[in-house]
Amino acid sequence: TRTQVVIIGSGPSGLLLGQILDRAGIDNIVLERKSKDYVLARVRAGVLEQGTVDLLTAVGVGERLAQDGLVHHGISLCFDSSLHRIDMTALTGKAVTVYGQTEVTRDLMEAREAYGAKTVYEADQVTPHDFAGDRPRVTYVKDGVAHEIACDFIAGCDGYHGVSRDSVPAGALTTYERIYPFGWLGILAEVPPADHELIYANSPRGFALCSMRSTHRSRYYVQCPIDDRVEDWPDQRFWDELRLRLDPVSAARVTTGPSFEKSIAPLRSFVAEPLRFGRLFLVGDAAHIVPPTGAKGLNLAVSDVRYLSEALIEHYGEQSDAGLDAYSGRALGRIWKAVRFSWWMTTMLHRFPQATSFDQRIQEADLAYLVSSKAAMTSLSENYVGLPH
Numbered sequence: 449t450r451t452q453v454v455i456i457g458s459g460p461s462g463l464l465l466g467q468i469l470d471r472a473g474i475d476n477i478v479l480e481r482k483s484k485d486y487v488l489a490r491v492r493a494g495v496l497e498q499g500t501v502d503l504l505t506a507v508g509v510g511e512r513l514a515q516d517g518l519v520h521h522g523i524s525l526c527f528d529s530s531l532h533r534i535d536m537t538a539l540t541g542k543a544v545t546v547y548g549q550t551e552v553t554r555d556l557m558e559a560r561e562a563y564g565a566k567t568v569y570e571a572d573q574v575t576p577h578d579f580a581g582d583r584p585r586v587t588y589v590k591d592g593v594a595h596e597i598a599c600d601f602i603a604g605c606d607g608y609h610g611v612s613r614d615s616v617p618a619g620a621l622t623t624y625e626r627i628y629p630f631g632w633l634g635i636l637a638e639v640p641p642a643d644h645e646l647i648y649a650n651s652p653r654g655f656a657l658c659s660m661r662s663t664h665r666s667r668y669y670v671q672c673p674i675d676d677r678v679e680d681w682p683d684q685r686f687w688d689e690l691r692l693r694l695d696p697v698s699a700a701r702v703t704t705g706p707s708f709e710k711s712i713a714p715l716r717s718f719v720a721e722p723l724r725f726g727r728l729f730l731v732g733d734a735a736h737i738v739p740p741t742g743a744k745g746l747n748l749a750v751s752d753v754r755y756l757s758e759a760l761i762e763h764y765g766e767q768s769d770a771g772l773d774a775y776s777g778r779a780l781g782r783i784w785k786a787v788r789f790s791w792w793m794t795t796m797l798h799r800f801p802q803a804t805s806f807d808q809r810i811q812e813a814d815l816a817y818l819v820s821s822k823a824a825m826t827s828l829s830e831n832y833v834g835l836p837h
């Protein structure tokens with residue numbers, strides 16, 4: 449088989465890249481290790497920046513998003529048992545949209561099927577080859593049968609645990625990493641959210657986040673010890689702990705009910721540089737991880753895809769490699785700003801086991817300054833709604 453671009457991974461970055469290339473008439477094949485149902489069931493991000501919404505809309509997958517997405521003009525920070533709203537739209541003129549990653553994935557998969565583009569699910573042993581030269585190939589095994597695809601380019605959209613980054617020769621890659629000493633325990637429940645916007649809480653018992661997927665479905669998170677397992681957290685314990693971390697008014701507004709999803713995610717900052725190795729490109733979580741506190745992971749994957757898709761369209765349309773040459777630098781500029789913002793939000797809002805009394809006072813001052821300063825709230829808001837692409 450031969451195609452122009454092999455896309456490894458059918459998460460949001462792989463599917464969106466495929467969608468844009470399809471519309472530009474650039475032939476592509478997506479290779480995904482898991483099944484379609486498995487990919488669709490993974491509950492992850494929930495907040496889309498305006499730039500993400502605009503791109504999804506421009507490439508034909510904005511219909512359900514416009515109908516079901518919830519536009520939010522602010523967030524609240526909760527500390528010292530009180531709630532402080534930050535009016536992001538008043539400060540920046542922009543808003544965010546709450547629409548689950550599972551829905552983004554579903555919309556993109558449906559568009560891909562409607563177009564008739566090829567996706568191989570449950571592709572085993574996907575391996576990129578010869579990307580240092582002009583004739584890269586990707587091999588994989590499906591139902592016990594070995595396959596090979598010859599291509600022009602390989603897009604590594606296969607997430608943090610994917611094969612693409614690991615295929616790069618040691619020494620060609622520089623990595624930067626911070627691991628945080630706690631995790632996020634998240635649940636989904638079919639109950640109305642505590643508030644109409646998100647609440648990010650820093651309490652003496654740790655961080656908590658009140659989010660949602662719709663007006664009748666809530667997504668809540670609490671900071672938990674890194675070694676906890678979901679079995680340690682029956683629903684009642686979760687609801688009790690969540691309410692203890694909120695101000696009394698918000699706590700009283702929490703509607704409890706049985707959870708239908710519960711998972712623990714570790715928190716990490718990670719960047720691999722550069723993002724290009726000959727004809728292999730790293731995109732999204734394959735290249736970088738941010739802790740979820742700033743809601744940036746999915747949105748960063750989308751801006752990477754914007755840059756790479758523009759570069760590939762330029763390559764095929766104008767016979768120019770300027771965009772491909774610029775991809776890594778362009779994407780990394782935006783990535784590091786999101787890495788910084790996510791690190792800062794995480795540092796300001798969590799309780800760190802090793803924190804000294806000095807660290808604690810600095811954190812309190814950071815929060816108090818933030819909600820007293822229009823400049824500081826504007827800075828938070830312009831990052832949260834998304835820096836320009």
Ligand code: FAD
Nearest residue numbers: 457459460461481492493574606607610732733743745746
């Ligand atoms: P992924 O979504 O990871 O997709 C990669 C795809 O590649 C997957 O389908 C995977 O199965 C496939 N793949 C992997 N290896 C191979 C292989 N060898 N061969 C073929 N296919 C392969 N962000 C937020 O903003 N808020 C959140 O609350 C949040 N929660 C998260 C919770 C978890 C547990 C994780 C892991 C991430 C979370 N994120 C969150 C981050 C956000 O979901 C990611 O940034 C986003 O999914 C990145 O998309 P991606 O397409 O680059 O990678």
Ligand code: DHB
Nearest residue numbers: 493494659740741742743
């Ligand atoms: C959600 C996740 C986040 O990491 C965040 O900052 C906001 C919302 C969510 O899953 O709804």
